[in-house]
Amino acid sequence: MSALGDLLDGAVREDVARLDGASFAEGAFGAVRGRVSRRRAARAAGIGGASALGVGAVAIGAGQVPWGGLGFGFAAAGPSVVCTTNPAAAATNDLTISTVQISAGDDTDGLRSSWVVVLGSGGPDERPLASLHLDGEVLTASVVDGDVQTVMPDVDGLYTVALADGSAMKLKVSAEEIAILSFPASGATAAAEEDSGSPLTVDPPIRVQTAPVDGFAVLNVGDVDWEVAQDDVTLATAHREGDTMFFTFADGTVKEYDVRGVRRMSVDLPNGTTAVFKFDGASMTYEGTVVEQGAAAAQAAIVTCVTESPESPQPTESTVPSPSASPAVTPSSSPRITPSGDPVLAGDSPFQCGTELAEPEHGEDEVSIGAVRWMSAADANAEITGGLYFVEGEQLSVSGDDVPVVAMSFDRDLTKMSGGTDLVDPAEQAYGFTAVGGNEVPEGFVIGAQFVAVNDGVVVATGSPVAEDGYRQFWAELETEDNLLYLLNAEDGLVPCEGVSEAQMANANFAVAAGIKALVDGEEIGPLYAWKVIEPEGE
Amino acid sequence: MARWEPVLEQVMRERSPRLLAYARLLTGDDAEAQDVLQDALVRAFSRGRAFENANTAEAYVRKAIPSVFIDRLRKRTSARRAHDKNVALGGHDVLDADREVVLDVRAALASLPPQERACVVLRFYDDLTVPQIAAQLGLAEGTVKRYLSDASGTLARILGQDVDVPTGATGVPVQPAVKGVRL
DSSP states (O other), X not given: OOHHHHHHHHHHHHHHHHOOHHHXXXXXXXXXXXXXXXXXXXXXXTOOTTHHHHGGGSOOOGGGOOHHHHOOOBOOSSSOOOBOSOTTSOOXXXXXXXXXXXXXXXXXTSSEEEEEEEESSSGGGOEEEEEEEEETTEEEEEETTSOEEEEOXXXXXXXXXXXXTXXXXXXXXOSSOEEEEEOOOTTOOOOSOTTSSSOOOOSSOEXXXXXXXXXXXXXXXXXXXXXXXXXXXXXXXXXXXTTEEEEEETTSOEEEEEOSSEEEEEEEOTTSOEEEEEEETTXXXXXXXXXXXXXXXXXXXXXXXXXXXXXXXXXXXXOOOOGGGSOOOOGGGOOEEEOSOXXXXXXXXXXXXXXXXXXXXXXXXXXXXXXXXXXXXXXXXXXXXXXXXXXXXXGBOOBSXXXXXXXXXXXXXXXXXXXXXXXXXXXXXXXXXXXXXXXXXXXXXXXXEEEEEEETTEEEEEEOOEEXXXXXXXXXXXXXXXXXXXXXXXXXXXXEOTTOOHHHXXXXXXXXXXXXXXXXXXXXXEEEEEEEXXXXXXX | OOTHHHHHHHIIIIIHHHHHHHHHHHHSSHHHHHHHHHHHHHHHHTTOOOOOSHHHHHHHHHHHHHHHHHHHHHTBOHHHHHHHHXXXXXXXXXXXXXXXXXXXXXXXXXXXXXXXXHHHIIIIISOOOHHHHHHHHTOOHHXXXXXXXXXXXXXXXXXXXXXXXXXXXXXXOBOOOOSSOOO
């Protein structure tokens, strides 16, 4: 060892003699064990890495659903439609409907939760306002460009946090829930009345993210009722029950959609436009837009979606009629919902139905697909449960003969940041961790991968990685930083796209889609994709 | 109890002084060292590894510490980084002005910007090569060389010794004649 090395070694020895490991273990073991447990669970579900922290923002409890107060109201002129509480709000393309993301407190800490309040619709333009930390009844608010405030609840149990510009926002906060009740920031067009008891949305929206400090807990997704209307005509009511979204149209037609992960739903409207909804089960966000189709769409399209949750009043400025008052829509003009694969949306994402893959294999510097090996489903199960991962066998849904296992690589520089891993298109994933607050800058990554099926170069089935009876696709991140994706259940681990016949599926090949996007110094990279069509075993 | 829990507990009880001391080389602060170690423990044990014993686990945790330290730095704002830089620069001035005050190698380390400090620790304490440091910290080799070069100048000025930082894979010649350093 060098002289400097000797000096450093001496410093270490001195500290070793001074430090008490037992005290450290006593004080920190519970917290570390809890964080490890949750991350392992999240990784087992295919949600890897630091995304476990982001998973805290995954779900909203039934009793805490703030959707009613979100006051979806599409209001726009022209082909683009936005949802906002204020119909007079300026039109914005592809506005993300804001939501309130909730995380329960760390179960090792009891009533502690942390959030970051962000103003903006995502991407480089978003602006963090404050980070919040609740410990018991005490709310500590670190305001960007402001100070650190210790806030106690008022007589109504509400908290008031002063913002840097002198205004204030009023919050309803508990260990499991946060709702912004008033937010008078300049330029915002909040319409909800203060003290209405409902969270409000503004344009740009306020988002609340789980701060990456206290871990996460996944809560059950509650039921949500919506109304979808256009030109004062109710087109459908949408009702969410667990993982299924039911659309009921005026003619009585009912469509069901599995909304786990990311799903796109498109509604062909009578005037020739198509209302497109994207639901992201991971971030609990909806996006709504209207796509112009034909001359009829030149007319101003006004689509309004509001919640019908009884515990949440409809926004006062909504122009949407109640369902009972809505005119009937004749069957001939009733909307038609088609699942993913909408041709308007089909882009270059190999995760999407209908995407034409220009070549059988494609990769980028930031994401690539490596070797493919085949193994029996039983062996795959054994490999995962036999020491590779701490996963119990009953957590996996294993079926079929031989299944493919694919190696994937992601940019190591980007994935050194905090980020998330999920079995869905990274384009549809929110940054599970956006390091914003008083002393941090937005930075993070998301990666996604999924087995799909490809027939004649076109994606004809997408993945259904997780079900109640176990994981059908499994992502293993190895200590070598390599990643493996297992297709454990070849029988129902994929869902055919609408209109795809059994014969087309029979002639399809498995393929793997992978992607990455990252936010570095406020600038977004990607999403970048890789894919690989997998030849049948033995060929 | 999950299989990893006893190993985690053993590492935390028996190995944490060494790990904390190592983290403290990087952080220069006990409290932050504890935070870094906790994050490193979480990172090492969350990846599903089946650690057979505490030795293996400790090695993984130790390796994770510099990466965690750097990651934490990356999450800081420019303002914070500027603050750190100013503090570091200020420290240089003070130390240059009154070298006699500098009696501890920790003070010399603390005067370095965090990235340089991490490179120095990995280079001189862990005996890693430049490519190994670059790989571990996720930096370009040229960046590591620059950090080490800058650090060597600072350390030489503070410690009163020449810190020769080779850019090759072997050899770590550091000249003696350290002034006022406790061993």
